[in-house]
Amino acid sequence: FILIFQCYTAQEHPSLILTTKGVAEIRANLGRIPLFDETLASTKSQIDAEILNGIEVPIPKDYSGGYTHERHKKNFLMMQKAGLLYQILNEEKYAKYVKEMLFQYEKMYPTLPLHPQTRSYARGKFFWQALNDSNWLVYTAQAYDCIYNYLTVSERKTLESNLFRPLADFISLENPKFYNRIHNHSTWGNVAVGMIGLVMNDKKLVERALYGMKKDGIKEGEKDNDGGLLKKPGQKAGFFANVDEPFSPDGYFTEGPYYQRYAMYPYMVFAEALQNTRPDLKVFEYKNGVLLKSLITLLNLTDTEGKFFPLNDGQKGMSYYSRELVFSVDAAYLFGEKNTGLLSIAEKQSEVTLDNAGFAVAKAIQEGKATSFIKKSVAYSDGIKGDQGGVGILRSKGSTEEITLVMKYAAQGGSHGHYDKLSFSLYEGGNEILQDYGLARFVNIQQKGGGNYLKENKTWAKQTIAHNTIVQNESSNFEADYETGDQFHSDKYLFDANNPNLQIVSAKESNAFPGTEMHRVLALIKEDDFENPFLLDIIKIKSKTSNQYDLPYYYFGQIMSANFKYETPNILSPLGTKNGYEHLWKIGEGSQPEGNAKVSWFNNDRFISLTSAVSKDDQLIFTKIGANDPDFNLRNDPGFMIRKTNAKDTYFVTALEIHGHYNPVTEIGNNTFSNIKKLDIVYQDDQYIGIKIMTVGGDLSIFLFSFQDADKNSTHNVSIDGKIYSWNGAFTLIK
């Protein structure tokens, strides 16, 4: 073994994200490439301060948020940066800092027991989770690569024998349920082992990273604590298997953008390292270049401010300004097709990585090559083969900002998935108009359950009622059973954004509530006499049984008016007892016998009006999140719900306008009223629906839609009030 090890030490260092050629080019250009120089200066000042502060390698003790956790996390981030500084600035103090810290870890490791905190299914050594130990090794491998030639052969041997190889084995051999799965945790594990394997030129470790372990002792049918199968029969493991599985051919990551962001770093850093050391693997071409594609997809899964749509378990506020995305954008530029749109994202990030990729980006920016990164309306498929539904995004130019609609009709999304079939959210620029709640967790905030998932994530955030979609009989999709949900997905019916004034996404769901078919159509319609594109939301429900259907809309702001009578209770009770309903206060209820229920609210100086075609029996319910929340873990956001009871086949038809403005300094409000006078279903049968929209100014338009034939070339006819309407393709808007 030692023989093999030694015969590979001739390999060049650094070789992972910096190469000797890259270092030479960077050194030759110091002081000439502003964005690189700025990042270098700020990194230098950060590391210089850390060096001054001294090294701290405490005995592991805390959960995330606690001192030892945060210190060890900081350590690997600092070591990686110090390593880069050593290469770029050629100043010994940086190498020395890394070396000394590594030897403190080396000294501690051999006698270190499992981390004392016991909540994880795969506890680590430095951290409470093996996952975090993997993070540590991914970064530390890079630091080691940078100071490799600074160390003596004997020093390397000490570090490798006492620290790196044992840790790599611990992560993999000793934690098969963590390491040998398809899961973002496993990806980190694989990459940790792979990165250190590359630096050590240890082919066995690299093989284990790429293809997993042959033997893992996982029993068939064994499940994790969320009820998910640890491993499907015949399931491959390792890095490539983890590229295969969670990404669709479009580069959509089934867990959603928040976790894709987290996963991007190990995927990209290892791909980059492999490309530099094992170009024979052609990693960036793997699965039709899905890694590079996925980065572009991820950038498209953001609002106009770069914040990720909080699909599934996603913490709001996370954005393409995160360090993982700084790294991935730079890597995707250098290793992809030199997409100049990425340069403008890098400009906004106002930093680059201190490596070959970051240098290439900064240099291209300095050469004026940056162009806008244009986000278009787009549909992304989900599923390994792209046949498991997906996510559709409509983007339409508004009066002041883009109106963005995100519809989710994807697969379950793994253990972080939500039971949110056919749900959607709506934005005006970076402001949420209709929100996806996100998760019930305060990442790294120790006061809130140590920063971990809160009970309410399961009881509220994952439940169907927490989303802007249909709930049948106060239950959740698949009765919130993960194993069941994991077997199904919704299906895209159509996505058409060819006409910027009439963009549509539509999808169907047949499994979430067995016996019930749901078909939703979401359209952004731009008409001259509307200030902004308005949303038309149509849901067709067909069921074998009579049910109660609830359609909530979660908004922000304060109710300004309603065109119907409602009662507000003197005593507030929860709306229900389970499946998330126990977390909703019912704060008002009314009904509207006259055909259209209209509610307007005010938020961020904006008015929003919702108009829904209702029957007199529909209950119109105002809600507020926060019941049965003993630790105040939930945000107390409001909702408006349309409830139909004893319905078998039915329709929900709703329009939503964003309009007007109020200036608290001039105290002038403009366009503060809805522009929709009437919204009617003028045609309905199993094949078609016709919606008539009449504006306050008296303009009429009729939206016609075919539920059974999405073919662009089909011709359709319906007769409404004795008049025949004909159109081509699944839909039309007749003025």
Place this chain on the structure above:
Amino acid sequence: FILIFQCYTAQEHPSLILTTKGVAEIRANLGRIPLFDETLASTKSQIDAEILNGIEVPIPKDYSGGYTHERHKKNFLMMQKAGLLYQILNEEKYAKYVKEMLFQYEKMYPTLPLHPQTRSYARGKFFWQALNDSNWLVYTAQAYDCIYNYLTVSERKTLESNLFRPLADFISLENPKFYNRIHNHSTWGNVAVGMIGLVMNDKKLVERALYGMKKDGIKEGEKDNDGGLLKKPGQKAGFFANVDEPFSPDGYFTEGPYYQRYAMYPYMVFAEALQNTRPDLKVFEYKNGVLLKSLITLLNLTDTEGKFFPLNDGQKGMSYYSRELVFSVDAAYLFGEKNTGLLSIAEKQSEVTLDNAGFAVAKAIQEGKATSFIKKSVAYSDGIKGDQGGVGILRSKGSTEEITLVMKYAAQGGSHGHYDKLSFSLYEGGNEILQDYGLARFVNIQQKGGGNYLKENKTWAKQTIAHNTIVQNESSNFEADYETGDQFHSDKYLFDANNPNLQIVSAKESNAFPGTEMHRVLALIKEDDFENPFLLDIIKIKSKTSNQYDLPYYYFGQIMSANFKYETPNILSPLGTKNGYEHLWKIGEGSQPEGNAKVSWFNNDRFISLTSAVSKDDQLIFTKIGANDPDFNLRNDPGFMIRKTNAKDTYFVTALEIHGHYNPVTEIGNNTFSNIKKLDIVYQDDQYIGIKIMTVGGDLSIFLFSFQDADKNSTHNVSIDGKIYSWNGAFTLIK
């Protein structure tokens, strides 16, 4: 009468806010003074568009927010600007526009009945309130002044006989209860009559404006619909009386900054017009120059973003960017002592008035004379003689923004006053940390009660419980009786901001709850190991009877942690049945037997921790505003309340820290925990209190305060745990 009128027509025009000399200077400098030129260009484009749009003078019909109201309001604003443009640009089209609009009003006026909307005690003709008709005349008088010489003698006579004089008489002679009072409404009426009187050179009208009407038919003891006396015996009326009364010698306007902003315009515009036409009156020197002083005071009653503190009935968001303040800042510069700090406010406003004052300001800015407007910690007296309590503002430099505390210990504040004795609010920069609720009204938003005061303004916003102050037995100060409250005021005990690290405001209140004396001390304390100055809040209560005392703190954000057990009810009930308590949901309750109750919450990426010295019998109550709110008129903001029952003499002692930061992109929180380990009352008797503060790091400090001797030169001694502490002046902080 006509004779008198004619013999004064030789007077120069314009002469109100533009003078012939001023016009000449402005014309000679066009294109050379950027801020003036910019304002001119944008005003020109606005008026050109209006001219193109055509004149609309509809038959009056609507309340504010409705079409006819907003149109007539726009008309007077446009006429005033068009008049100025005519003078400055010397283009006839502007004069023609004003003339044609005036003749449309002239044609309509003689047969116009009272406005059809009947809610006002003094209905207008063009508007539902005579107040708005007065607004109209104040602005229109200026337009008339500008085109005076463009009109023929006969045209003038027609306008004056059929429109201006009848309207001036209507506002005054026909509406004595509106016109002949001390009230911001009356000021507008006085100034309307005065401005048109000055243009018409009608001495009778000017006299009526300055000194009111001798006969008004108001009966002794007659009250308005808020229960306020219309007129005290011997009360003077008219403009000067309205300068005398609401302003304290410090320039504090008793109704508060929101209404002062509204009132500033008529005060300043008439003062300016008088200074230009009747310099003999020395209006700017009146009452020791209170008008100019009041503008400086008003600017100081803002947060760091220029937003007014929402004392009494104040709508949040109103700021020194309002048109009234643009006008007043410019006027105060020209007619005051050329305060160059005002120039930097004008720069922020980025516009000036198109008159002598605005030109002077823009010119001085161009000459580089602007300096920062520095807001210091300051106490302002209330009351005509300055002996009716006041408002104290503490400003202390924080880690990122200024920490600003506003304590109110003033008189009732007229009909717009709140029952908020000894209340305070706290800001970090422009963010509210502990809020004053403001009003329950959506000014000019028709959906909400036509934009008028909502029922909840009286039932919630004015009540004591809506404020961060003591409530006794679930009642309000003076049982919320205006007449009673109007007779009393709190008293300043001390205000000391000499030491920037230990700033204190303290005041007493003896009448709000008869038989109970309340003495509050609010200190901003800056210590090295605290990220920001922290607040120390001490309330000493001494009563003849046993009572329940509630001290609520209204915050924003989400509870992160509490160091005591609390229960959250399954069903929410209002906290009480009256005096505002009926609007609070009780969302949680607990108690803390260990001496210190600590609650932390998170808002705007900031952590805030409240630590209070409590007894085991104190109830710790979490609330949310919004019960008994059938029209969703209230904001659902949270509160934390400390309740002491069966207490006679007692103390509330609380510290509040603003600390830490959470970045949702890095997901790193820093300094997320309170730095106060323990807060103890270590000494208490009728004269003194001693508070010991121990930090997490073990630092000790003792705050000592004398409740009975605020003299700076007095010496005090107390013995605590056998140790004698001596200090000079009312307070000290011993480390």
